Amino acid sequence: MTAQSIRRNGMTALLLPALLLAGCAQTPMGPTVQVMPGNGKSLDAFAYDQATCKQFAQNAVAGQAENANVRGVGEAAITTALGAGLGAAIGGGRGAGIGAASGALGGAGIGAMTSSNAQLTIQQQYDNAYAQCMYTRGNAVPGYGYGAPLVQSPYAPSYGPGLVRSVQMELNRLGYTRSAPDGVVGPQTATAISQYQRASGMPVDGMPSQALLERLQATP
Numbered sequence: 001m002t003a004q005s006i007r008r009n010g011m012t013a014l015l016l017p018a019l020l021l022a023g024c025a026q027t028p029m030g031p032t033v034q035v036m037p038g039n040g041k042s043l044d045a046f047a048y049d050q051a052t053c054k055q056f057a058q059n060a061v062a063g064q065a066e067n068a069n070v071r072g073v074g075e076a077a078i079t080t081a082l083g084a085g086l087g088a089a090i091g092g093g094r095g096a097g098i099g100a101a102s103g104a105l106g107g108a109g110i111g112a113m114t115s116s117n118a119q120l121t122i123q124q125q126y127d128n129a130y131a132q133c134m135y136t137r138g139n140a141v142p143g144y145g146y147g148a149p150l151v152q153s154p155y156a157p158s159y160g161p162g163l164v165r166s167v168q169m170e171l172n173r174l175g176y177t178r179s180a181p182d183g184v185v186g187p188q189t190a191t192a193i194s195q196y197q198r199a200s201g202m203p204v205d206g207m208p209s210q211a212l213l214e215r216l217q218a219t220p
Helices: 003-022 043-060 064-136 161-173 187-200 210-218
Strands: none
Touching: 043 064, 043 187, 161 187, 161 210, 187 210
């Protein structure tokens, strides 16, 4: 193998991971659709809806980004192997090196394109799941207006940061969470509430309430 082919192959080895990483699909960090609060909904209640529906949307697309990236890497590897085979058939060992280098670069481009296209699809599915969730909770979704307001459970009245902070302190005490109480209902708090409600036989809605706090405080 000549010094030139060694340099070419070395450059390919550096460029291939960079091209693949640049095109990697990722689980969306958030929605790209703007949803407005439902009529008469407080900011705290809307923030809770957002956190719940983001978690719902993440669950809806879970694993898709990883699968897309695996497919992209596989396509890049196949193209590299084909390039090496064709190069060897044409020019022997030197041709194999050139073919592998060309195939690797072409394969990286194909793999990155596969992941990039998948990213758009994953984002669309995420947005759809988020919008559906927010609409069913009575919020305004572009093109659909306001969804039907939820019927409030007796275990889910309105709540404020003080109540949420007290619930979080009790969840910490019982081992359901391990984070500092902040008065904000995020995915971790909602999940912990749901777990406790399920374990204690309460209606499972993942929402803080005075009834929930009293049950938590009574739990040894």
